[in-house]
Amino acid sequence: MYVIKEMPEQVPQEDLDLLAGVETATVGHWRLLGFMDRNIQPLLPGRRVVGTAVTVAIAGPDSTLLHHATGLLRPGDILVVDRLGDDKYACWGGGVTVAAKAAGAVAGIVDGPCTDLSEITESDFPMWSRGLSPITTRLYDLGGGMNIPVCCGGAVVMPGDAVLADESGVLILPRQEVRAVAEEALAIQGNAANRDAILREKRHKLGDLSGASAMILAKLTE
Missing domain, CATH: 3.50.30.40 (Ribonuclease E inhibitor RraA/RraA-like)
Incomplete structure (x- = not known):
């Protein structure tokens, strides 16, 4: 069939x-x-x-x-x-x-x-x-x-x-979600490109930019 x-x-x-x-x-x-x-x-x-x-x-x-x-x-x-x-x-x-x-x-x-x-x-x-x-x-x-x-x-x-x-x-x-998802993703990719430029230029460390280092240091000081 x-x-x-x-x-x-x-x-x-x-x-x-x-x-x-x-x-x-x-x-x-x-x-x-x-x-x-x-x-x-x-x-x-x-x-x-x-x-x-x-x-x-x-x-x-x-x-x-x-x-x-x-x-x-x-x-x-x-x-x-x-x-x-x-x-x-x-x-x-x-x-x-x-x-x-x-x-x-x-x-x-x-x-x-x-x-x-x-x-x-x-x-x-x-x-x-x-x-x-x-x-x-x-x-x-x-x-x-x-x-x-x-x-x-x-x-x-x-x-x-x-x-x-x-x-x-x-x-x-x-199909009704394509534009919203694409716009959000493109904004994230733009931010990621800025982040990568900062990391390459050694202006900041990844843990500082993402907030991971702050989380770890907060736990270590408890």
Whole structure:
């Protein structure tokens, strides 16, 4: 059985442009929700992408729906694949990469392994996954869901959510929260840049700037 819903409304480009300047680790200083399991890691180094989540849920050795889904992708989409607990079969390889990139997708995220790393690298297509596997899926026509709520790396992903992925991991944000989160993160990053300049110039020590040294000295004098 297949459940295929309408393609979601894309996140406004101005919100994505703002989010593009944010590091996932900055948001991790205060936010706990929306982060995928840390074992979902980038296959290509040094990349940061933002886009609109298009979701797919497929089980075990079958990737029939994933092949179909690549033909529905739009420029700016990020395909998020829920493998429904499978960690053996690689559903994403060179062919899916070429198809997704040709459709204009900016990245893929798989809660399971991928394959064909050299082809993914040659395509210069950012991917996040749970590593690599030589055992691939087939077209078994077992069914699945597209543009439905999924769970990827422990994070709930709704079709149309915003995705921010970089070298530290993957963050999912409801579209109505993107601007507020991005603005707060950019303010923190600006403060951090000022702090780092002070530390490099040896004007203050880190413990003094963060308040850690004051906390410790207060305990020592009790």
